[in-house]
Amino acid sequence: MTQATDETRLRALTPQVLAVLVSRGADFAAAEDATQDALLQALHTWPHDPPRDHKAWLITVAWHKFLDATRADTARRRREDRHDEQPTPGPTTSTDDTLQLYFLCAHPTLTPASAVALTLRAVGGLTTRQIAQAYLVPEATMAQRISRAKRTISDTRLDQPGDVATVLRTLYLVFNEGYSGDIDLAAEAIRLTRQLDTAIDHPEVDGLLALMLLHHARRPARTTPDGNLIPLARQDRARWDTTLITEGIHTLQRALAQDRLGEFQAQAAIAALHADAPTAADTDWRQIVEWYDELAGLTDNPVVRLNRAVAVGEAEGPRAGLAALGELDETLPRYTAVAAYLHERDGEVETAAKLYMEAAEKAPNLAERGHLTREAARLNGVLRGDVDA
Amino acid sequence: MAKYLLLKHYRGAPTAPNEAPMETWTQDEFDAHIAYMDDWADRLKKTGEYAGGLALAPEGTFVRYDGEGRPPVTDGPFAETKDLIAGWSIIDVDTYDRALELAAELSAAPGKNGKPIHEWLEIRPLLTEPPTITG
Known part of the structure; x- marks a missing residue:
């Protein structure tokens, strides 16, 4: 088993462990912190000392983490009560x-x-x-x-x-x-x-x-x-x-x-x-x-x-597409990119090239900006006669 | 969530309503200005909206490649460039309106006589990763 699958399997147990702690009366925030701490400890410990029952181990460790954290901010008497009532780990969760x-x-x-x-x-x-x-x-x-x-x-x-x-x-x-x-x-x-x-x-x-x-x-x-x-x-x-x-x-x-x-x-x-x-x-x-x-x-x-x-x-053809586009708000993200594409399909290379460049300037991410800039460059090459369309 | 860069200009932004050259401020006024900006950043750290920020030295130099085996060419430093960035912050917020709101709060930093400068800040969206699903 690779380390990556190990970690994925471990993480798949997260909601179950967390749910057990909550069902035992831990408040969600504290239970979540304790579960996270237990997961970190598992990642550290399991490679050289794997437990037989992964889930039971996590529940036990998480519960102890929860109690330790509780000890830090509650009165001694209450902490001792908690220790006394510590339940045994077991399959207590459902989907x-x-x-x-x-x-x-x-x-x-x-x-x-x-x-x-x-x-x-x-x-x-x-x-x-x-x-x-x-x-x-x-x-x-x-x-x-x-x-x-x-x-x-x-x-x-x-x-x-x-x-x-x-x-x-x-x-x-x-x-x-x-x-x-x-x-x-x-x-x-x-x-x-x-x-x-x-x-x-x-x-x-x-x-x-x-x-x-x-x-x-x-x-x-x-x-x-x-x-x-x-x-x-x-x-x-x-x-x-x-x-x-x-x-x-x-x-x-x-x-x-x-x-x-x-x-x-x-x-x-x-x-x-x-x-x-x-x-x-x-x-x-x-x-x-x-x-x-x-x-x-x-x-x-x-x-x-x-x-x-x-x-x-x-x-139905680029004209129909442009007609459908014409009914929409021009300020929509990617509107110009769609217009460029449809104009190109309609054979209006010059318009399309300009629109691709305009769309590139408005692109919300680098990958799209790069793509649209290359499309503009491709059509400008066609217009200069460098390459065939 | 979307990230925005807030740019604070020494020069190059429109003139703020309460602009006064920093050399006319008192030390307390200067300290209050800095403290205000630190508070602003601290508040955003607590709301989980702060993604970074730094101040820049005012003096910069232009530099360019000068050909294989040759040292880079520099030009400047220039004391009188039109546009001069004083610093930047990046915020990570749910909406553009929230970004404007936070920028406006920062722009209210006090200056001379402890009054808000109403400084113009430049806001620029950061480009993102492309989404997996676009259609």
Whole structure:
């Protein structure tokens, strides 16, 4: 077993250990700190002294950590009482406890960023340092964000029904942050969504998991070795991960069979149609437009209508795409990039080249800026007669 | 969350309503100004919105490559460049409005006679990683 899988397996026990401490009466914030300390100790100790029962070891150590911490700030008498009533570790958690932790860490009173941080730590078992590195902020800042989040939910009871939608939004945000630093947030989001999927039967959980798997399947083909973005139409589809695609499609079918359509299922359906096409030219754009219409009925996110305009451009021709685009707000992120693409498809190379450059200046990230600048350079080369279109 | 760079200019920003050359400030006024900015940063550390910051020496030099095997060429230092950055902070916040709110708080740092300078700060979004899902 490699060290990486070891750590992943260890972290998978996090919510169960935390839930045991909470069920024994520890308040959430203290239980979370104690669980985190136990995980760190495990990472340190297990390589040379592995326990027979991982979970029992973690529970015992975490409980002691909790008691030690409690000792530091409560009266001696009360501490001794706690020691007297120390229970024996055992299999006392169920998937329900894990589910309650997801609900708590993505509680609607938390801001999305706080929910993300708390979920990664309390459910994902990541250290504050790892989370800070992934989100490119100082560790102290992330520590404060997490402890504020814990204070915000300190009066929330674990046994109240939660909001699946905020949990899904939180996991979606983690996935979409992509990859930076040592922690692969996309893979972590998939792990946490799979774990959630075993704890609750809900078509949108399946929908989100399918969406993640289908997008993750394309990751090896999404960038050149030096990190440049490759648009979907130019990706080498042989490099898509067919195992993930198959799992994604099965997961989506399971969700759709329940006949309770939601935003994530519709997005996953679009991703599945792309995954299904052996070449870009084989893409069933008419069906994709229909799914975008469904999606537009489920969410008022304007990005959906922007993407729909691209799909219309492919299904009915660039003029139709430009007409659909013309109905949208020009200040939408990526509006200009879409306009550039549709104008190029319509043969207006000069306009497209200018728009690509304009879009590059507005790009929200370096990879897109690089991609759009290269597109502009490619078309300017065509205009100068350096290369054929 | 999105990160924003706040730039404080010695020169190059529009003139602040209560601008007065620093050499006309008293020592207490100067200390109060610095303390205000430190407090601002400390507060943001507690809210989990602080992502870094540094002050810069006012004097800088231009430098460029001058060809293989040759030492870099420098030009300056220039005392009178149009734009001069005094320092920067990076904040990591939920919304653009929150970024504006925090910048405005920093801009209220006291100057001469202990009154807020209403200094103009420049705010620039940092570019991010590309999202996994765009469509």
